[in-house]
Amino acid sequence: MRKYIEFARVQMQVHAAYSAWFWANTFSILLRMLVIYFFWKAVYSSRTEIEGLPFEGMITYIIIAMFLQMFVSGVGQELAHTIKDGNVAIELMRPYNLITRLVAMDLGDKVIHFVRGALPLSILAFIFMDITLPSTWQSGLLFLFSAFMGIWIGTFFDLLIAILAFWTINLWGLQVMKEAVISFFSGALVPLILFPEWFQTISLFLPFQAMVYVPVAIYTGILTGTEAWLALGSQIFWVVSLFVLLRILWSIAIKKVTIFGG
Amino acid sequence: MLSRYTKLYYLFCKQNLKVMLEYRMDFLLGVLSVMLQQFAGIFFVKIVFDHIHALNGWTFYEILFIYGIAATGRSIHHIFFDNLWTLGWQYIRPGKFDRLLIRPINPLFHFIADRLQQDGFGQLFIGIIVIGTAMPHLGISWGILEFFILVVMIIASGFIFVAINLFFATLSFWMVDSLPIVWTIFNLSDFARYPLTIYHKGIRHFLTWIVPYGFTAFYPAAYFIKGSGFERLALLTPVVAIFSCIIAYWFWNRGLKAFTSTGS
Amino acid sequence: MIVVKNLEKHYKIAKRDPGLRGAIKSLFHRKFETKKAVKKINMHIKAGEMVGYIGANGAGKSTTIKMLTGILTPTSGEVKVNGIIPYENRQQNASHIGAVFGQRTQLFWDIPVRESYELLKHIYEIPQAQYEETLKEFVDVLHLEPLLGIPVRQLSLGQKMRCELAAAFLHRPKVVYLDEPTIGLDVAVKVRIRAFIKQMNARYGTTVLLTTHDMQDIEEICQRIIIIDDGSVIYDGSIQDIKSQFGDKRVIHFELEDAADSFVLPETISEVTEVLPRSDEDPHLVSLSFSNKNISGAEVIHTMMNHYSVADLTIADAKIETIVEEIYGRGMKKEVQHEEIH
Numbered sequence: 001m002r003k004y005i006e007f008a009r010v011q012m013q014v015h016a017a018y019s020a021w022f023w024a025n026t027f028s029i030l031l032r033m034l035v036i037y038f039f040w041k042a043v044y045s046s047r048t049e050i051e052g053l054p055f056e057g058m059i060t061y062i063i064i065a066m067f068l069q070m071f072v073s074g075v076g077q078e079l080a081h082t083i084k085d086g087n088v089a090i091e092l093m094r095p096y097n098l099i100t101r102l103v104a105m106d107l108g109d110k111v112i113h114f115v116r117g118a119l120p121l122s123i124l125a126f127i128f129m130d131i132t133l134p135s136t137w138q139s140g141l142l143f144l145f146s147a148f149m150g151i152w153i154g155t156f157f158d159l160l161i162a163i164l165a166f167w168t169i170n171l172w173g174l175q176v177m178k179e180a181v182i183s184f185f186s187g188a189l190v191p192l193i194l195f196p197e198w199f200q201t202i203s204l205f206l207p208f209q210a211m212v213y214v215p216v217a218i219y220t221g222i223l224t225g226t227e228a229w230l231a232l233g234s235q236i237f238w239v240v241s242l243f244v245l246l247r248i249l250w251s252i253a254i255k256k257v258t259i260f261g262g
Numbered sequence: 263m264l265s266r267y268t269k270l271y272y273l274f275c276k277q278n279l280k281v282m283l284e285y286r287m288d289f290l291l292g293v294l295s296v297m298l299q300q301f302a303g304i305f306f307v308k309i310v311f312d313h314i315h316a317l318n319g320w321t322f323y324e325i326l327f328i329y330g331i332a333a334t335g336r337s338i339h340h341i342f343f344d345n346l347w348t349l350g351w352q353y354i355r356p357g358k359f360d361r362l363l364i365r366p367i368n369p370l371f372h373f374i375a376d377r378l379q380q381d382g383f384g385q386l387f388i389g390i391i392v393i394g395t396a397m398p399h400l401g402i403s404w405g406i407l408e409f410f411i412l413v414v415m416i417i418a419s420g421f422i423f424v425a426i427n428l429f430f431a432t433l434s435f436w437m438v439d440s441l442p443i444v445w446t447i448f449n450l451s452d453f454a455r456y457p458l459t460i461y462h463k464g465i466r467h468f469l470t471w472i473v474p475y476g477f478t479a480f481y482p483a484a485y486f487i488k489g490s491g492f493e494r495l496a497l498l499t500p501v502v503a504i505f506s507c508i509i510a511y512w513f514w515n516r517g518l519k520a521f522t523s524t525g526s
Numbered sequence: 527m528i529v530v531k532n533l534e535k536h537y538k539i540a541k542r543d544p545g546l547r548g549a550i551k552s553l554f555h556r557k558f559e560t561k562k563a564v565k566k567i568n569m570h571i572k573a574g575e576m577v578g579y580i581g582a583n584g585a586g587k588s589t590t591i592k593m594l595t596g597i598l599t600p601t602s603g604e605v606k607v608n609g610i611i612p613y614e615n616r617q618q619n620a621s622h623i624g625a626v627f628g629q630r631t632q633l634f635w636d637i638p639v640r641e642s643y644e645l646l647k648h649i650y651e652i653p654q655a656q657y658e659e660t661l662k663e664f665v666d667v668l669h670l671e672p673l674l675g676i677p678v679r680q681l682s683l684g685q686k687m688r689c690e691l692a693a694a695f696l697h698r699p700k701v702v703y704l705d706e707p708t709i710g711l712d713v714a715v716k717v718r719i720r721a722f723i724k725q726m727n728a729r730y731g732t733t734v735l736l737t738t739h740d741m742q743d744i745e746e747i748c749q750r751i752i753i754i755d756d757g758s759v760i761y762d763g764s765i766q767d768i769k770s771q772f773g774d775k776r777v778i779h780f781e782l783e784d785a786a787d788s789f790v791l792p793e794t795i796s797e798v799t800e801v802l803p804r805s806d807e808d809p810h811l812v813s814l815s816f817s818n819k820n821i822s823g824a825e826v827i828h829t830m831m832n833h834y835s836v837a838d839l840t841i842a843d844a845k846i847e848t849i850v851e852e853i854y855g856r857g858m859k860k861e862v863q864h865e866e867i868h
Contacts, residue, residue, distance in 0.1 A: 024442035028449045034465065035452050042318040042460035043310060050313045168291065173381060177295035180302045189306045194313060266651075273648055281636045361632055363597045366621035367649055522613060523599045524537070 003096060004104035011108030022116065029070075029121055036062050037129055051193050057220055060131045061191050065216045067118050068147060069188040072154025072211040075106040076162035077175065083165040089257055099159065099250060106155060135221040142228060146215035149235040154182075154211045156242040163246075166253045187213030191222060207238045270367065271375055278378035289380045296340075296384030300333055303455070304392060318460050323399035324487050325456065326392055331419060332455050332479035334389030338420025339427065340382030343374055346424070346431045350439030354521075363522070370514055400486055408486070415482035415496075418503035422478050423451070425506035428514060435517035447473065454479045470495075477502045527701060527733045528571040528594065533603035535564040535589050563589040565757040566603070573700070574731040576723075578738065578748035578765070586757040587737045591703050594735070595625060608700050621650060624694035628706040631686065632693055633678045639689050640674040643696060650697035657696075664692040667722050684715040691719060695726050701733045702726075708740055720746050774817045777802065780830055781838040785809045792833045795826060810837070 040062065044055040053061070079102055082088045091098045125131050134140035161178050165171055183189055185208035192200055192213050203209045214231045217223040223231055282289050307329065311322040339346075353359040353373065362369040393412075397404060430447050433440035454475040458466045469476040477499045485496035538558045564586045571577055581587050592598035593605055596612030596619050605612060612619040626632065633642040647657045665671050668688045678686060687707060694702055704723070708716045724747060726732045736747060744751060744765065751768060753761035761768065782789070789812050791801060798820040802813040814826060823841060830836060 020442040024446040027446050031446075031449055032452065034461075035456070038461045038465075039317075039456055042456075043314055045318060046316070047314065168287065173288065173291040173295040175295075176299050176381075177291070180295065180298040183302045184305065189302070190309050194309050196312070270648055273645055277634065277637045277641055277645065280641070284636075357627075357630055360592070360597050360627065361630065363616060364595050364620050364623065364625050365649055366617045366651075368617070522597060522616075 004100060007101050007104040008108030008111070011105040012112045026117060026121065029066075029117065030124075032066065033063065033121070033125060033129070036066065051191075053191065053193075053220075053222075056130050056132050058191075059129060061216055061220045061222070062189075063122070063125050063129065063131055064219055065188045065212050067122055068150065068212050068216060069182070069186065070113070070118065071110055071151045072158075072182065072186070073179075074155035074158035075102040075109075076158035076178075077171075078102060078105075079159060079162040080165035080171045080174070083162070083253075084171060092254065092257065099246070102159070103155065110151070132220075134219050139218055139221060139224070139228075142232070143215050143219040146218050146232055146235060149232070149239055150211045150215045153207055153235065153238050153242060156239070156246050157207060157211075160242065160246050160249060163249050163253050166256055182208055182211065185209060186211045187216070191217065191220075193222060207242060210235045210238045267367075267371060270371075274375035275378055282378070282380045292381035293384035293387070296381045297388050300385055300388040304329060304388075318457060320457050320459075320487075321399070323396045324483070327396035327400060327486070328457065328479050328483040329455055330389050330392030330394075330396055331416060331483050332389075332451070333385050333392060334416050335419025335478050336423055336451070337382045337386035337389055338417065339423035340385055341379055342382075343424045343427065344379035344382065345374055345377040346427045347441065347444065348377075349373070349431045350434035350437075350441055354434055355438055359521075369518065370511070401488055402486055411485070415485065415499055418500045419478040419482055421503040422474055422499075422506050425503070425510040426473060426475070428510040429506075432510070432514045432517040435521040451475045451478060456480075457484075474502050474506060527573040527575070527608055528569065528735070529604070529606045530567055530569045530590075530594075531604040533564055533567040533590070533593065533605060534562070534601045535586075535593060535598065536601045537561045537563055562757050564593070564600075567754070567757075567759050569752060569759065569762065571733060571735065573733055574727065575750060576727055576734040576736065576748050578736050578744040578751040579754065580737060580739075580744065580751060581754035585754045587754060588705065590754070591705060591735070591737065595623060595703060596620065621697070622700045624697065624699035624702040626687075626690050626694045626702075626704045626707050628709060631678060632690055633686075635679050636677055638675050638677050639670070639681075642678065642689075643693065646693055646696055652697050656698070660696060660698065661692075664695070664722075667725060668692055668718065684711050687711060687715065687719065691722060695732070698730055699732065701735070704734060704736045704738075706738055707736070708738065708743055716740075716742070723747055774819050775815065776818050776823055777813055777815045777842040778823065778826060779840045779842065780812045780814070780834070780836050781808075782810045782812060783835040783837050786812045789834075792829050795821060795829050799826060 037059065040055065040059055043050075044058070048054060050058065079098075082091055082098075088098070122131075134143055158178070161174060164174060168174060185203045185206050187203075187209055192203060192209060195203070203213075210231075214223065214235055218228050218231070304326070307322070307325055311317075311325075315321075317325060349359075353362075359369075359373075362372045365372055402408065426447060427444060430440055430444040433443060450469070450473055453461065453465065453469055458469060458476050458480045461469075466476070470481075481492055481496045482499045484490040484492035485499075537560070539561055540558055567586075567590060579587055579590070589598065593600050594607060594612060596616035599613040607619060608622060610619045612623075633639065634645065637645075643657075643661060646652075647654075652660075665674070668691065670688060670692060673681060673685050673689060676685075678689065681689065691704075691707065694704070707723075708719055711719070720743065723734060723736075727734055734747070736743065738744060748765055750763065751761070751765055752759055786804065786809060789801070791799065791814075795816075799814045799816040802815050804811065804813075814830075816826060827839065830839075
C-alpha cells in the first residue's frame with residue numbers, strides 16, 4: 001500500500017512541475033465555460049424553460065457535467081503507450097501490480113487537478129455564472145457519493161479501452177473514439193432528458209450515463225427519491241462489473257505477453 | 263521553382279499515402295473516430311434544436327452550415343498541415359530539425375510535407391456532408407458563382423487555421439515546445455462553431471481582429487445567409503487568410519533565424 | 527574547400543535559482559552566463575582531404591560542424607565552404623554537402639530505403655542517369671541490395687548506417703561531414719564503411735570531415751587530424767606525427783587494497799611514469815601513465831606490486847581521449863598553433 005501512496009505523491013509533484021500545461025488547461029477550461037455560457041444564454045433568450053429546466057438549472061447541469069467529465073477518464077493513455085512501446089514486459093517484472101500503480105498515479109493526478117483546477121474554477125463559476133447549490137443537503141451528499149462512483153466507472157472503462165492496445169495500433173484514434181462515445185452517451189453535453197425517447201432507453205443499458213448524467217442529475221434535482229436510489233444502484237452494478245471485466249481482460253492480455261512475447 | 267515544389271510535394275504525398283495504406287486498420291480507425299467526434303458535436307446541436315426553433319435568430323440549418331464550414335476548413339489543416347503540432351517535441355527537442363536545415367529545399371516546406379494526416383479525411387467527409395445537408399435550406403439559389411465562392415471561402419478558412427497554428431508553433435524555436443500554447447489557442451476555435459453574435463462584443467472583436475477564428479466559419483457562412491448583416495465583412499475572408507499567412511510566415515522566418523543563432 | 531577563420535560561438539545560458547521562487551524570479555529578471563563553445567578556431571581543409579576532427583564530448587566538435595553545415599550562425603569569425611558562407615546561403619550550401627549525424631537518421635522513417643533515395647534524388651535534383659549509376663555503385667560496395675525494399679525503422683543499426691552513408695554521398699557532394707559513422711557497429715560493418723568512404727574520396731575527390739572516438743577509423747581513413755579541446759584547436763597535423771609522439775603511450779589502472787590517499791610513486795619508476803589525476807569516485811584507484819619507450823609495462827606492474835598490495839589492475843590502450851588529455855596537459859597548445867603545418 002505504502003508504495004502506491006508514494007506513486008500518487010510523486011505524480012502530484014510531476015504535475016506541479018509542468019506548469020505550462022497547467023495554465024494551458026486552466027485557460028482552455030475558462031474558454032469552454034465562456035462558450036457554454038453564451039451558447040445557453042442564447043438558447044434561453046426566447047424561453048424560460050426546456051423540459052422543465054430553467055436557465056440556472058441548465059447552466060448548473062452543463063458546467064458541473066463538464067467538470068465531472070474531466071475526471072471520468074484515467075490513465076488509459078499511459079497504459080496504452082506502455083503496451084505499445086513494449087515496456088509492459090519490463091513493467092510486469094517489477095514488484096508491483098501495474099494496474100494498481102497506474103490507478104494510484106491517476107488518483108494523484110485527479111487530486112491535484114481537483115485542487116488546482118476544478119475547485120478554483122468552479123468557485124469562479126459559482127460567483128459569475130448563476131450556478132446554483134444542490135436543491136437539498138441530502139441531494140448534495142448523494143451527489144458526492146454518486147460522483148465518486150462515476151469517476152471509478154470512467155477510470156475502469158478507460159483502462160479497459162487501453163488494454164485493447166494489445167490488439168490495435170492507432171492509439172490516438174481509439175482515444176478520440178472513446179471520448180466521442182462518452183460525450184454522446186454520458187450526458188456530458190446536455191442532460192439526457194433532452195434526448196429522444198429511444199436514445200434515453202439505449203443509454204439506460206450502457207455504463208456511460210452512470211459516469212456523468214446520474215451524479216449531475218442528482219445534484220440538479222432531475223433525479224430524486226426512488227429514481228435517484230435506483231440510479232445509484234446501477235452505478236454500483238457498473239463499478240463491480242467493469243472491475244471484474246477489467247481483471248479478466250488484463251489477465252488475458254498478460255498471457256499474450258508472457259506466452260507470445262507481446 | 264514552383265513546379266519543382268509541386269512535384270516534390272506530390273512525391274512526398276505519394277510516399278505518405280503508401281505508408282497510410284500499409285496500416286489500413288489505422289486509417290479506418292482514425293477516419294472513423296474523427297467522424298464520430300464531429301458527429302457528437304452535430305448531434306448536440308440537433309438535440310438542442312429539438313427544443314428550440316432558433317438560436318438568437320439563427321435556424322438549425324444555418325448553424326449546421328457554419329459548423330460544416332468550420333469542419334471542412336479545419337480538415338484542410340488537419341490533413342495537410344498536421345505536422346505543425348509536432349515542431350517542438352518531435353523535431354526541435356530530439357534534434358531532428360537539423361536534418362531539414364541541411365537539405366537544399368525550404369525547411370518549412372519540408373517540415374509540412376513530411377506528414378499527411380489520414381485522420382483528417384474523416385473531418386473532411388463529415389464537413390462536406392454537413393454543408394451539403396444545410397445548403398438547400400439556406401434560401402438562396404446555388405449557381406456556379408456561389409459554389410466557387412464557397413470553395414474559396416473554405417480554402418481561406420483552412421489557411422487561417424494553418425496561419426494561426428504556424429504562428430504559435432513557431433514559438434517553439436525560442437521555448438523548445440510551445441505545444442501547450444498552440445493547443446490553448448486552437449481551443450479558441452470552439453467559439454467559431456456558433457454565430458459570433460451570441461457572444462459578448464469583446465469576444466467577437468477578439469475573434470475577428472486579433473485571432474481571426476471568426477473568419478474560419480461564421481463570417482464565410484454568413485455570406486450565404488440572407489439578412490445576416492455580415493455579407494460585406496465576409497468578403498474579407500480571403501484577405502484575412504492571405505494576411506494571416508504572411509504574418510505567420512514572417513514570424514516563422516524570425517524564429518528560424520533565432521534558432522540558427524542559439525541552436526538549442 | 528573549407529576555410530575557417532577566427533571562428534567563435536558563444537551560448538547564453540539562463541541561470542535560474544532552484545525551486546518555484548527561482549522560476550518566478552527568472553520570469554522578470556534573467557541572469558545569463560556566457561559559455562564559449564568554440565574559441566577562435568582556424569582551419570584550412572583542401573579539396574579531397576580527409577580530416578579527422580576529434581576531441582572529448584563537449585569539446586566543441588558538433589558546434590563546429592553545425593556552423594560548417596549552416597545549421598548554426600557563428601558569434602564571430604568566418605566560414606567558407608566551397609566559396610559559400612553556409613549560414614547565409616544555407617540552401618545553396620546544402621546542395622553540395624552531405625552529412626551523417628550519428629544515430630539520427632537522415633532517411634525517411636516509414637518508407638523503404640529505395641523510396642527514400644528516390645525522394646532524395648528529387649530533393650537534390652540528381653540527373654536520372656547519374657542517379658542510377660551512383661546507386662548501382664553504392665549497392666555493390668555497401669551490399670545494399672537486400673535492404674532496398676525494407677522501411678528504415680526495421681533495419682538494424684549496421685544496416686541503417688550503410689544506408690545512411692549511401693544517402694549522404696548520393697548526390698556526389700563536394701564535402702561530407704561524418705559524425706560518429708561507426709559508433710556501435712560490429713567490426714565487419716566498420717571495415718565496409720571505411721572502405722566505402724575511402725573509395726568515394728578516391729573516385730570523386732570528396733572532402734571528408736570525420737568525427738569519431740574510434741582511433742581505428744582515424745588511422746585508416748584520415749591523413750590529418752585536428753584535435754579540439756574546450757573550444758580550441760590544440761593540435762592540427764598529420765597522423766604520423768601524432769602517432770610517433772603519442773602512440774607509445776600506455777596507462778595502467780591499479781586497484782589498491784587500501785585507500786590511495788597517501789599514495790607516492792615508488793622512487794625507481796618516478797622518473798618515467800606519471801600519476802594521472804585521481805577521481806573521487808574510487809578512493810582505491812591509482813592510474814599511471816608512461817611511454818613504453820622508456821619503461822615496459824611489465825616493469826611498472828612489477829614495481830607497483832612490490833610496494834603496494836594491488837587488488838586488481840587493467841591496462842588501457844592509447845585512447846584518443848588519453849592522447850587529447852595528454853597533449854593538453856603538456857601545454858603543447860602554443861607550440862602547435864605556431865607551427866601551422868597545413
